[in-house]
Amino acid sequence: MGLLRELYYIFLGFFQGLGACFLFLFRILRCTPAALLRWRIIWQQIYSVGAMSLVLIMVSGFFVGMVMGLQGYNTLSKFAATSALGTLVALSLLRELGPVVTALLFAGRAGTALTSEIGLMRATEQIAGMEMMAVDPVRRVVVPRFLAGAVSVPLLTMIFSAVGILGGFVVGVSFMGVDSGAFWSQMRVNVDLWDDVIGGLIKSVVFGGACSLLAVYEGYYSHPTAEGVSRATTRTVVNSALAVLVLDYLLTAFMIHGV
Amino acid sequence: MASEELKSDNAVEITGLRYRVGGKMIFDRMNISIARGKVTAIMGPSGTGKTTLLRIMTGQVLGDRGRVLVEGKNVARLTADELYDLRRQMGFLFQNGALFTDSSVSENVAFPLREHTRLPESLIRHIVLMKLQAVGLRGAAQLMPTELSGGMARRVALARAIAMDPKIIFYDEPFAGLDPISMGVIVRLIRRLNDSLGLTSIIVSHDVEEVSAVSDHSYLISDGKVVAYGTPQELEHNKSAWVRQFMKGLADGPVPFHYPAPDYATQLLGEEHR
Numbered sequence: 001m002g003l004l005r006e007l008y009y010i011f012l013g014f015f016q017g018l019g020a021c022f023l024f025l026f027r028i029l030r031c032t033p034a035a036l037l038r039w040r041i042i043w044q045q046i047y048s049v050g051a052m053s054l055v056l057i058m059v060s061g062f063f064v065g066m067v068m069g070l071q072g073y074n075t076l077s078k079f080a081a082t083s084a085l086g087t088l089v090a091l092s093l094l095r096e097l098g099p100v101v102t103a104l105l106f107a108g109r110a111g112t113a114l115t116s117e118i119g120l121m122r123a124t125e126q127i128a129g130m131e132m133m134a135v136d137p138v139r140r141v142v143v144p145r146f147l148a149g150a151v152s153v154p155l156l157t158m159i160f161s162a163v164g165i166l167g168g169f170v171v172g173v174s175f176m177g178v179d180s181g182a183f184w185s186q187m188r189v190n191v192d193l194w195d196d197v198i199g200g201l202i203k204s205v206v207f208g209g210a211c212s213l214l215a216v217y218e219g220y221y222s223h224p225t226a227e228g229v230s231r232a233t234t235r236t237v238v239n240s241a242l243a244v245l246v247l248d249y250l251l252t253a254f255m256i257h258g259v
Numbered sequence: 260m261a262s263e264e265l266k267s268d269n270a271v272e273i274t275g276l277r278y279r280v281g282g283k284m285i286f287d288r289m290n291i292s293i294a295r296g297k298v299t300a301i302m303g304p305s306g307t308g309k310t311t312l313l314r315i316m317t318g319q320v321l322g323d324r325g326r327v328l329v330e331g332k333n334v335a336r337l338t339a340d341e342l343y344d345l346r347r348q349m350g351f352l353f354q355n356g357a358l359f360t361d362s363s364v365s366e367n368v369a370f371p372l373r374e375h376t377r378l379p380e381s382l383i384r385h386i387v388l389m390k391l392q393a394v395g396l397r398g399a400a401q402l403m404p405t406e407l408s409g410g411m412a413r414r415v416a417l418a419r420a421i422a423m424d425p426k427i428i429f430y431d432e433p434f435a436g437l438d439p440i441s442m443g444v445i446v447r448l449i450r451r452l453n454d455s456l457g458l459t460s461i462i463v464s465h466d467v468e469e470v471s472a473v474s475d476h477s478y479l480i481s482d483g484k485v486v487a488y489g490t491p492q493e494l495e496h497n498k499s500a501w502v503r504q505f506m507k508g509l510a511d512g513p514v515p516f517h518y519p520a521p522d523y524a525t526q527l528l529g530e531e532h533r
Binding site: 124128129132 | 319343347351360371374419
């Protein structure tokens with residue numbers, strides 16, 4: 001009985017959290033038109049959450065691409081199909097690795113920063129101060145950060161995939177001796193704009209929205225103490241990672257059966 | 260009906276306020292009137308809900324029962340937009356200042372102006388300098404909040420609170436944790452701003468000496484009720500033992516020094532025999 005009750009409360013807590021998260025999303029969307037008029041604030045946030053993540057994304061993308069090149073070459077050479085290396089690297093990155101790894105890195109690099117920043121603003125009464133100055137903190141603080149995250153992740157994903165393909169090219173063509181023409185032409189023939197590129201982009205838009213929402217939600221509703229903010233930051237990473245992986249499966253299943 | 264007729268010349272009228280947190284009664288049928296244009300202090304021991312009372316007056320927290328009228332408007336019945344409209348007439352000084360740590364002093368003071376007005380940049384700059392001059396920190400305009408002392412941060416927060424020329428200003432423990440000089444500066448500022456800008460000032464504090472120096476009237480609250488009300492002189496000569504203990508800071512009296520405990524000797528001997 002104790003275990004059942006425990007499970008009941010876990011599920012109840014999960015759905016309560018999910019509901020609160022969606023209500024918060026509606027509140028964000030309601031404030032979005034007003035926040036869009038202050039595009040400068042959103043621009044600043046895109047710089048701090050997006051542009052500041054560029055180096056991490058590019059370095060990670062390059063190494064992931066290099067590993068793909070190495071592993072792909074190793075496997076394909078057993079079937080004398082190394083000319084398909086370009087296709088393998090591009091499809092893996094565009095369809096899966098690009099959106100998923102970028103979203104996970106974004107959650108770790110920028111999501112945590114968003115949560116702790118908003119959480120500390122609440123702990124130091126800056127949020128309450130804003131409310132007392134008749135400024136809605138959701139419009140002024142949360143929406144610009146959410147939009148910046150949601151815009152940045154697809155852009156970062158594109159950069160991740162592009163740099164990754166370059167990494168695969170460097171290892172496959174420069175180090176392993178795969179023919180450069182075969183690498184690019186096979187990729188051009190086998191990568192479909194709608195199925196692969198746009199499909200991956202749709203995933204990244206969903207992941208960006210989910211990671212940004214979780215980050216601002218956890219920050220806004222964190223307990224205004226040092227421990228509360230630290231817990232909220234941890235929850236951001238854990239929940240974002242889970243959300244990305246679960247959503248990835250759902251979107252992939254939908255795309256494979258739907259397309 | 261959000262707006263109700265003001266029966267008297269009071270900026271704030273609280274009648275029959277009840278507020279309970281968990282099982283604990285914080286306010287029990289509390290009545291308070293704050294005269295317009297005066298400095299009114301709300302004093303009481305720590306934990307009596309003084310800050311909560313400020314939050315109720317400003318609509319950050321809603322009371323369970325009773326009526327809270329601020330500038331003739333029933334705070335509990337306002338929509339979010341109406342509450343924000345009312346708050347544009349209010350200034351609130353938080354205990355820690357609540358300055359935005361990522362913006363400079365001048366940007367902090369300019370914040371409400373940028374949010375609520377479409378004034379040109381040059382005019383905003385002038386207003387910011389005037390407000391900072393009023394609190395004596397025009398020279399600190401370019402500093403960041405982390406570079407300020409506690410007293411300076413509170414003065415900057417005060418400049419920000421008066422940026423929109425409010426009608427009422429709320430001070431939450433304005434003297435807590437300040438050195439004597441900063442305390443003297445804040446006392447003088449509260450009085451001067453109140454008189455020169457024609458504000459209504461409401462101070463929540465337990466610093467008897469400073470409050471007596473600045474306030475026109477004081478409310479003493481304890482156990483969810485108003486215990487005494489009057490000018491600082493009237494409270495000074497109040498006959499009630501509780502008021503005397505609070506005003507003179509005596510360690511023992513109606514509020515006992517000892518937390519309720521079993522008999523001392525019995526407990527000591529009992530421990531020994533165990």
